[in-house]
Amino acid sequence: MKTAIATVSIAGDLREKLAAIAAAGFDGVEIFENDFLAYDGSPREVGRMVRDYGLEISLFQPFRDFEGMPEPQRAKAFDRAERKFDLMGELGADLVLVCSNASPASLGGVDRAAQDFHELGVRAATRGIRVGYEALAWGRHVHDHRDAWEIVRRADHPNVGLILDSFHTLARKIDPETIRSIPGDRIFFVQLADAPKIDMDLLYWSRHFRNMPGEGDLDVFGFMRAVAATGYNGTLSLEIFNDQFRGGSPKFISVDGHRSLVYLMDRVRRAEPDIKIECIDMPDRIAVSGVEFVEFVEFAADEEEAAGIAALLRVLGFAHVRRHVSKDVDLWRQGGINIVINTEREGFAHASHIVHGMNVCDIGLKVEDAAATVERARALGAEPFDQPVGPGEMKIPAIRGLGGGVLHFIDDRSDLARIWDIEFRPVADKSVVRSTGLLRIDHLAQTMNYEEMLTSVLFYTSIFRTSKTPMVDVVDPAGLVRSQAIESDDGSLRITLNGAENRRTLAGHFIAERFGSAVQHLAFESSDIFATAEALTANGFKPLKISPNYYEDLAARLDLDESLIDRLRRAHILYDRDGKGEYFQLYSPGFGEGFFFEIVERRGGYGGYGAVNAPFRIAAQKRHMRPKGMPKY
Ligand code: MG
Numbered sequence: 312m313k314t315a316i317a318t319v320s321i322a323g324d325l326r327e328k329l330a331a332i333a334a335a336g337f338d339g340v341e342i343f344e345n346d347f348l349a350y351d352g353s354p355r356e357v358g359r360m361v362r363d364y365g366l367e368i369s370l371f372q373p374f375r376d377f378e379g380m381p382e383p384q385r386a387k388a389f390d391r392a393e394r395k396f397d398l399m400g401e402l403g404a405d406l407v408l409v410c411s412n413a414s415p416a417s418l419g420g421v422d423r424a425a426q427d428f429h430e431l432g433v434r435a436a437t438r439g440i441r442v443g444y445e446a447l448a449w450g451r452h453v454h455d456h457r458d459a460w461e462i463v464r465r466a467d468h469p470n471v472g473l474i475l476d477s478f479h480t481l482a483r484k485i486d487p488e489t490i491r492s493i494p495g496d497r498i499f500f501v502q503l504a505d506a507p508k509i510d511m512d513l514l515y516w517s518r519h520f521r522n523m524p525g526e527g528d529l530d531v532f533g534f535m536r537a538v539a540a541t542g543y544n545g546t547l548s549l550e551i552f553n554d555q556f557r558g559g560s561p562k563f564i565s566v567d568g569h570r571s572l573v574y575l576m577d578r579v580r581r582a583e584p585d586i587k588i589e590c591i592d593m594p595d596r597i598a599v600s601g602v603e604f605v606e607f608v609e610f611a612a613d614e615e616e617a618a619g620i621a622a623l624l625r626v627l628g629f630a631h632v633r634r635h636v637s638k639d640v641d642l643w644r645q646g647g648i649n650i651v652i653n654t655e656r657e658g659f660a661h662a663s664h665i666v667h668g669m670n671v672c673d674i675g676l677k678v679e680d681a682a683a684t685v686e687r688a689r690a691l692g693a694e695p696f697d698q699p700v701g702p703g704e705m706k707i708p709a710i711r712g713l714g715g716g717v718l719h720f721i722d723d724r725s726d727l728a729r730i731w732d733i734e735f736r737p738v739a740d741k742s743v744v745r746s747t748g749l750l751r752i753d754h755l756a757q758t759m760n761y762e763e764m765l766t767s768v769l770f771y772t773s774i775f776r777t778s779k780t781p782m783v784d785v786v787d788p789a790g791l792v793r794s795q796a797i798e799s800d801d802g803s804l805r806i807t808l809n810g811a812e813n814r815r816t817l818a819g820h821f822i823a824e825r826f827g828s829a830v831q832h833l834a835f836e837s838s839d840i841f842a843t844a845e846a847l848t849a850n851g852f853k854p855l856k857i858s859p860n861y862y863e864d865l866a867a868r869l870d871l872d873e874s875l876i877d878r879l880r881r882a883h884i885l886y887d888r889d890g891k892g893e894y895f896q897l898y899s900p901g902f903g904e905g906f907f908f909e910i911v912e913r914r915g916g917y918g919g920y921g922a923v924n925a926p927f928r929i930a931a932q933k934r935h936m937r938p939k940g941m942p943k944y
Pocket residue numbers: 445476502550
């Protein structure tokens with residue numbers, strides 16, 4: 312199937328938009344009339360420019376308030392149509408979108424509208440133009456695709472067909488299954504848009520909050536399955552009105568858009584195996600299961616920072632177990648957690664250090680098939696990552712992750728699983744290291760600008776078999792941070808995405824100082840947080856100190872045993888519970904530009920991340936924030 316996007320969906324002038332759209336891999340564009348009107352060029356020049364970018368004009372839109380008008384407005388509407396047909400001829404566009412009439416002057420009646428469309432079809436046919444009719448969710452008389460289809464059916468002209476738009480159908484909660492009975496060849500065009508579930512005026516919701524399929528809460532997948540079942544094999548086009556997108560980078564928004572369509576078609580193809588859907592062939596979403604999905608987390612650091620991280624890891628109970636055969640790269644381990652510290656003076660980690668300072672530059676994920684993971688990611692527009700392989704090194708499949716980092720993939724199918732034996736040799740860590748009972752990584756927390764959150768959600772959910780949790784607000788004393796998690800069903804992959812809206816929040820400060828989004832904290836899992844806290848204290852670890860007021864409030868809020876509150880207070884452990892279980896959290900002070908470690912224990916299937924505790928944790932971190940550098944041990 313061909314892909315297109317409406318020019319109104321992205322920022323820039325028409326030329327910038329077309330360049331970004333073509334680069335992202337779309338086949339065509341919907342020319343939104345205002346984008347054309349604002350451009351300083353004749354219709355012929357615009358048509359040529361579109362074709363020069365290798366694109367086609369899939370649709371010209373919108374033509375408003377046409378059907379059901381009383382005279383003399385009716386005659387005027389036809390005159391307007393004729394002028395638009397002239398313009399389309401110059402542009403080289405052969406399909407126009409007529410949206411259902413929203414004018415208070417319009418009259419109802421299916422046959423009246425059908426007659427108008429029949430006449431319009433006759434006139435359009437003489438010009439080789441086709442007319443598509445779309446039911447706007449807020450149309451005066453027609454606001455349901457079933458009514459629009461009935462009008463098209465009765466108009467009974469080969470140049471008049473139906474245009475479907477997922478937003479209008481799904482926003483009005485019309486069952487998309489009703490589309491299945493429409494003949495596919497009578498559907499002229501399909502527009503796709505998702506949106507977050509917000510209870511508001513339909514017009515305002517549509518004009519400002521649409522987003523890419525898979526980024527919102529509407530069942531665009533169910534809609535598209537029904538469309539595919541009709542036999543429709545025309546263009547799938549994104550018509551996304553979103554203020555944030557219009558203020559964002561045309562390049563990145565276009566890439567997200569193309570990814571969302573490729574991902575959607577792949578899902579539909581798998582769900583409807585009897586229907587032939589032309590789309591990119593790729594491996595299915597990558598299963599994420601098993602206990603230790605995160606194989607390693609790698610820090611880029613200079614020597615001084617590396618010594619600081621090493622000292623902190625030691626009191627956390629990690630042992631320095633291996634060193635790279637040819638590079639300044641060290642492996643620290645506890646339980647199933649592998650932390651790599653890279654102080655090389657060349658290569659990717661070094662480049663990342665120059666740009667971002669000390670940071671998590673690389674994450675290794677354990678998957679069933681590393682090559683298939685890269686193949687799928689590439690099909691979805693992710694950038695493959697390659698760097699020269701040094702002596703004794705293995706070639707590990709990788710892609711560029713978010714915020715300039717790298718994701719490596721390790722599987723059990725090949726030598727990749729033996730990476731620690733092949734690329735590293737054991738070292739004898741002479742210091743006495745007492746394990747603190749840390750078992751594995753519970754979650755990775757990535758911090759980003761709020762505008763990047765949808766990109767991240769789409770990136771992870773399209774590649775991996777994961778889903779997103781509802782967005783929650785984290786209250787930083789200096790502003791709001793939005794938080795959303797990407798999770799696999801069994802919890803073996805948990806990534807929290809934190810979107811900062813300003814620089815004064817702890818998250819916003821981190822992004823500003825680090826020049827971009829990145830992992831801001833790693834949460835380690837313990838099966839007995841009180842035993843872990845004791846072992847940490849014995850190692851000399853100093854936890855982030857939580858205000859005593861927090862524990863007073865905890866006692867008032869929740870009916871907890873006094874002795875439990877006392878134990879929590881003494882160990883500076885934060886507490887939360889949900890319908891299923893309990894959650895315990897312990898934090899390290901921040902280091903570097905605001906990075907920190909967290910230790911958690913989940914009891915009885917607690918599903919969250921302690922968002923309710925975040926304001927207290929953030930306030931404590933701000934009290935303890937050092938301008939720069941590492942805590943001293
Ligand atoms: Mg539309």
